[in-house]
Amino acid sequence: MAKTPNLVVIGTVAIDELSTPFGAQQIVFGGSASYFSYAASFFTKVGVAAVVGQDFPVEYRKVLEEKGIDLSHLVTLPGKTFHWKGKYEADMNSAITLQTDLNVLLDFKPELRYDPIPEFVFLANVDPDLQLKVLDQVHGASLKFVACDTMNFWIQSKRASVEKVLRRVHAVFMNDGEARQLTGEVNLIKAAQAIHNMGPEYVIVKKGEHGALLYSHEGVFVYPAYPLDSVYDPTGAGDSFAGGVMGYLASAKKVNLKIMKTAIGYGTIVASFTVEKFGLDRLREIKRENFDKRLEVLKKICKI
Amino acid sequence: MAKTPNLVVIGTVAIDELSTPFGAQQIVFGGSASYFSYAASFFTKVGVAAVVGQDFPVEYRKVLEEKGIDLSHLVTLPGKTFHWKGKYEADMNSAITLQTDLNVLLDFKPELRYDPIPEFVFLANVDPDLQLKVLDQVHGASLKFVACDTMNFWIQSKRASVEKVLRRVHAVFMNDGEARQLTGEVNLIKAAQAIHNMGPEYVIVKKGEHGALLYSHEGVFVYPAYPLDSVYDPTGAGDSFAGGVMGYLASAKKVNLKIMKTAIGYGTIVASFTVEKFGLDRLREIKRENFDKRLEVLKKICKI
Numbered sequence: 311m312a313k314t315p316n317l318v319v320i321g322t323v324a325i326d327e328l329s330t331p332f333g334a335q336q337i338v339f340g341g342s343a344s345y346f347s348y349a350a351s352f353f354t355k356v357g358v359a360a361v362v363g364q365d366f367p368v369e370y371r372k373v374l375e376e377k378g379i380d381l382s383h384l385v386t387l388p389g390k391t392f393h394w395k396g397k398y399e400a401d402m403n404s405a406i407t408l409q410t411d412l413n414v415l416l417d418f419k420p421e422l423r424y425d426p427i428p429e430f431v432f433l434a435n436v437d438p439d440l441q442l443k444v445l446d447q448v449h450g451a452s453l454k455f456v457a458c459d460t461m462n463f464w465i466q467s468k469r470a471s472v473e474k475v476l477r478r479v480h481a482v483f484m485n486d487g488e489a490r491q492l493t494g495e496v497n498l499i500k501a502a503q504a505i506h507n508m509g510p511e512y513v514i515v516k517k518g519e520h521g522a523l524l525y526s527h528e529g530v531f532v533y534p535a536y537p538l539d540s541v542y543d544p545t546g547a548g549d550s551f552a553g554g555v556m557g558y559l560a561s562a563k564k565v566n567l568k569i570m571k572t573a574i575g576y577g578t579i580v581a582s583f584t585v586e587k588f589g590l591d592r593l594r595e596i597k598r599e600n601f602d603k604r605l606e607v608l609k610k611i612c613k614i
Numbered sequence: 615m616a617k618t619p620n621l622v623v624i625g626t627v628a629i630d631e632l633s634t635p636f637g638a639q640q641i642v643f644g645g646s647a648s649y650f651s652y653a654a655s656f657f658t659k660v661g662v663a664a665v666v667g668q669d670f671p672v673e674y675r676k677v678l679e680e681k682g683i684d685l686s687h688l689v690t691l692p693g694k695t696f697h698w699k700g701k702y703e704a705d706m707n708s709a710i711t712l713q714t715d716l717n718v719l720l721d722f723k724p725e726l727r728y729d730p731i732p733e734f735v736f737l738a739n740v741d742p743d744l745q746l747k748v749l750d751q752v753h754g755a756s757l758k759f760v761a762c763d764t765m766n767f768w769i770q771s772k773r774a775s776v777e778k779v780l781r782r783v784h785a786v787f788m789n790d791g792e793a794r795q796l797t798g799e800v801n802l803i804k805a806a807q808a809i810h811n812m813g814p815e816y817v818i819v820k821k822g823e824h825g826a827l828l829y830s831h832e833g834v835f836v837y838p839a840y841p842l843d844s845v846y847d848p849t850g851a852g853d854s855f856a857g858g859v860m861g862y863l864a865s866a867k868k869v870n871l872k873i874m875k876t877a878i879g880y881g882t883i884v885a886s887f888t889v890e891k892f893g894l895d896r897l898r899e900i901k902r903e904n905f906d907k908r909l910e911v912l913k914k915i916c917k918i
Contacts, residue, residue: 400800496704498823499843519802520824521838531915532838534825539803575918605918611835614879614913 312382314424314452315357317560319346319553320444321434322415323360323370323384327395328588330402330543338545338589339370340394342434342459345546348590349553349580351377352598354560356553357428359383359444361418363391373590383422387414402541403518420444426452430560432552433458433479438471445478455565457481457512457556459548465492473508480565481512483552489515498523499530512570514555516548524574526567533574534612536582536604543588547581550593554580554601579604616686618728618756619661621864623650623857624748625738626719627664627674627688631699632892634706634847642849642893643674644698646738646763649850652894653857653884655681656902658864660857661732663687663748665722667695677894687726691718706845707822724748730756734864736856737762737783742775749782759869761785761816763856769796777812784869785816787856793819802827803834816874818859820852828878830871837878838916840886840908847892851885854897858884858905883908 321343327336343360350356357380364386374381395409420440427450433441441458448456458479464472465488472492476482482505486498495501498515502525505513513525519541521534554577555570562569579601586592625647631640647664654660661684668690678685699713724744731754737745745762752760762783768776769792776796780786786809790802799805802819806829809817817829823845825838858881859874866873883905890896 402800496706497843497845499841503843517824520821521836523841529915530841532825532841533916533918534836534838537803537827537834537836539801539807541801571918578918609918611833612837612916612918614837614875614882614909614916 312357312380312424314426315355315380315428317350317354317430317432317556318357318359318383318422318424318428319343319350319432319434320359320420320441321346321432321436321549322392323358323362323366324392324394325366326545326589327393327409328543328545329397331398331400332542335588339373340545340589341392342549344374344590345549345584346432346434346553346556347374347379348377348593349550349584350557350560351379352580352601353554353557353576356380356557356560357383357424359420359422361385361387361414363387363389363414366391373594383420387417389414396545398544402544405545422447426450428452429454429563430556431456432556433475434549434552435459435461435464438464438468438475441475442471445475455480455559457483457552459483459552460488462488462491476505477509479510481514482510483514483516483548483555485516485518485548499525502530514574516551518544518547522551522574522578524570526570528567531571533578534608536578536608537611538582538585541585544585546589547585550584551577551581553577575605575608576601579608616661616684616728618730619659619684619732621654621658621734621736621860622661622663622687622726622728622732623647623654623736623738624663624724624745625650625736625740625853626696627662627666627670628696628698630849630893631697631713632847632849633701635702635704636846639892643677644849644893645696646853648678648894649853649888650736650738650857650860651678651683652681652897653854653888654861654864655683656884656905657858657861657880660684660861660864661687661728663724663726665689665691665718667691667693667718670695677898687724691721693718700849702848706848709849726751730754732756733758733867734860735760736860737779738853738856739763739765739768742768742772742779745779746775749779759784759863761787761856761860763787763852764792766792766795780809781813783814785818786814787818787820787852787859789820789822789852803829806834818878820855822848822851826855826878826882828874830874832871835875837882838912840882840912841915842886842889845889848889850893851889854888855881855885857881879909879912880905883912
């Protein structure tokens with residue numbers, strides 16, 4: 311069995327098909343676990359628990375392996391890899407899903423065989439009933455911090471399960487629309503507060519180009535996005551944001567409000583690189599130092 | 615003739631009729647120059663150049679006089695005061711105009727009789743041809759800084775005049791939609807840069823609940839809004855934001871990037887109070903110290 315990484319992500323590995331106002335690409339390495347793990351790997355040792363089909367390209371596997379990502383829990387099943395086709399229109403703010411082929415994802419039954427369990431666990435956006443099954447496997451003295459993501463589809467169709475997940479995690483990442491949908495609160499601060507009351511100690515609301523908001527026991531904290539004069543492909547921004555946050559937390563080995571605030575700063579920066587090219591192309595060009603430099607710029611330009 | 619104030623605003627004084635999800639009020643003291651001057655009066659001596667009708671209530675005049683606002687250029691003309699009726703729906707992000715009665719505003723021909731001219735001048739959102747006529751009166755050794763606002767209606771109907779104004783001011787305040795409309799750039803950083811290239815040294819883009827953005831010769835700076843769990847009435851947020859910014863600048867007696875950044879912090883805070891009640895009701899309850907306290911909170915909660 312592989313050595314237990316500091317952080318594991320349970321999510322999707324996908325082959326995407328994208329079009330944006332700047333161009334289209336028919337085959338893009340995607341999926342929440344791919345973006346998350348690649349982002350986190352800059353900060354800590356991370357593993358991926360996901361499923362792919364027999365068509366999954368060897369070179370994509372190498373992309374993750376080059377970053378030392380543990381693929382002992384990347385299962386190959388008969389059939390095709392999860393495929394998502396989407397497009398972005400001029401405002402680049404939200405993806406329009408054109409086609410979703412779940413393929414092998416239909417048979418995804420994540421089983422964490424790490425012993426001990428990783429200290430940090432991230433449940434990316436998958437069926438909340440699946441998230442609950444993973445949570446049943448995630449316990450023991452080693453466990454420090456569990457966070458999750460979700461999406462509008464599950465809030466709509468499986469609200470009770472989403473709420474059960476929220477009662478069992480330390481942190482949740484959600485976008486602004488989802489936070490409003492889940493709580494019925496238009497005001498985002500109230501929405502974040504309501505989610506905080508559902509269980510998670512840290513509620514991180516992603517606002518795309520408008521940055522992020524953290525609701526904690528000490529109240530609300532606000533973060534602008536890194537201002538970019540060119541956003542090429544927003545796919546993976548949220549997952550690599552979460553990967554940056556969780557990767558930094560795992561590297562710190564503990565979580566408190568101060569560490570969380572720095573982590574969100576890094577998440578913001580990682581996402582700002584992700585969107586500069588298709589898929590993981592931009593992240594593959596950069597080094598950890600690039601994050602630190604850009605974070606210093608962000609600190610400077612948002613200082614009042 | 616009245617003593618020249620440090621700052622003068624040329625704009626509207628209005629009687630508004632508002633409804634929001636939290637209630638309706640048939641008679642609210644409004645107008646760009648009212649919000650702007652009231653906000654600025656916390657920081658500096660400010661004058662109002664505007665027009666009202668014979669129905670303008672004495673008690674509204676007193677509201678401004680109590681803050682020491684110079685009303686020597688508040689002209690009363692035969693007829694009724696400018697009247698705006700609007701409503702906000704659940705998301706509170708943009709006003710829906712239900713009725714506009716220009717009334718005496720049709721005969722507004724601002725004439726600045728101050729000698730010398732105030733050091734700081736703000737052209738609130740009025741017909742850009744009127745703004746140009748004021749600019750013709752605004753010169754001399756005393757003059758330090760001129761800023762303007764505008765709106766979608768003028769960008770649509772009098773673009774050439776708006777562009778002429780922009781060539782002649784030091785700073786422009788615009789909301790995100792207007793910046794995109796004026797430049798045809800979806801990306802807000804590119805839009806702000808394009809406006810900067812049209813003339814103004816400082817381009818301040820207002821993003822409502824998402825804060826503000828400053829584009830200057832040193833590039834872009836970003837500001838979150840003060841996070842509020844209850845926004846009661848957004849009317850006047852933009853004008854009181856500009857009033858806070860310009861009031862602080864006028865009190866500093868000069869403008870550089872550092873001073874502008876602090877000024878935008880104060881503008882953000884003033885606007886955060888404005889929206890907590892109808893009209894000027896909330897600003898009338900607070901003191902300058904309240905701004906300082908809330909600015910310290912904002913600095914703390916947006917520090918990465």
